Amino acid sequence: MKLFSRKLGPEESLNHVVILHGLFAASDNLLTLGKGLSEQFRVHLLDLRNHGQSPHSSLLDYDVMAKDVIDYLDDQNIKQAALIGHSMGGKTAMQVALMYPERVEALIVADIAPVQYSPGHEQILRGLAELAESPVGSRQAADEALSKWIEDWGVRQFLIKSLRRADDGDSGLVWRFNFEAIKANYTNILAAPHGGRYEKNVLFISGARSDYILPEHK
Template sequence: MLLNFTQTGSGAHVILIHGLFGSLDNLNIVAKALAEHFTVTNVDLRNHGSSFHDAVMDYPTMASDVIALMDHLKIEQAHIVGHSMGGKVAMQMAMLAEQKVARLAILDIAPVAYHSRHDSIIAGLKAVADALAHKKIQNRNEADKIMAQYIEELGVRQFLLKSLAKNEQSELAWRFNLPAICENYSKITANINATHSCLCDTLFIKGNNSDYILPEHKDAITQCFSNAKAKVIHGAGHWLHAEKPQSVNRSIIDFLQL
């Protein structure tokens, strides 16, 4: 099965990969800017957006999905841009098929294992799913009231609620495969399968208010990507591309056009 995708622009190929609980819509602001210079393929990862649902979900498998889409689209090589979980998928692609990767731009994630950061989010998502199953809510506003009991940040709730939509039965449901994500969560927070040091030019872009990339991660980064460099976006956190889109987009474009 192939991933759902959109394709815009013209020129050298760039593939965009979103993060956990997201969809290709999350990176549209990046896609629009890049499409002025490149052919941009924006993907929904498995168990997300409009892509297929499957019980298996780990980085080698998700990376292989994107590589299979490249093969289907006859893209021999592309720049890969990934945010958060999508950044790890991008890094895993370089480990599996380095010859297909021109340059890597990784948004606010490192090749390390992370502790659980989504306990309250998952609890809120499950509470909404339970309310939907018992037909206790009928719209996003009612879902938001439930989620607010678990997730304080309005922006996080608004991001998640973008994935609450009518399904084929015209019933409100999460577009992402919540059971599969929960079952595989330990594999999502785990590190990539780092088999060697990749030589492709790599840029790690960090929001200075985020703790996803820390000084102690430098060794892990350079061991996996010997030609890596870093860029810090000031005034931004983990959602740097949404908070500082012009700075992030310019950083990506300048790097890919070197």
């Protein structure tokens, strides 16, 4: 699958950094990070499959997402890159490193561990389903609809960022991400990276109040 990308930094640089976003997000969510790194590196911010402006597919697991990243590197004639991944993107980056270690120069994983997680997005999925079935005409209306399911204002605003006007112009706002594929493959998203070994430099970053990286994961 040919992924959409945003490229920053000097084209002539031989030092490449690939940044992978999390679930329900897109490459523009991490633009600030990309801009900060672009002074020293050629930065590639990717939209993973079923997210942002990348193609949609009924297939969604870490094997196919890792292959998507490798296909992107091949298309850009990049032999090796450092990978930075947040949440689902962190697991994708780990899967790339495990399946294709020779292509990964270094690995940074933000706020996710290489373990299988228990379901924890039920309320979000219910709210997203309601808006998918009954599109609204404004972001304010979307916020009101989601507030029945999602109490946290910040989470709602994060999700609303992924709304766009329907192609026909008359059907209200729709999700940029492929909600049906995410819902159908949710157990795959919770799964742990698997197979292979990666023995180069790895940095895990955990949010101070986050419960995604726990002491037992270390």
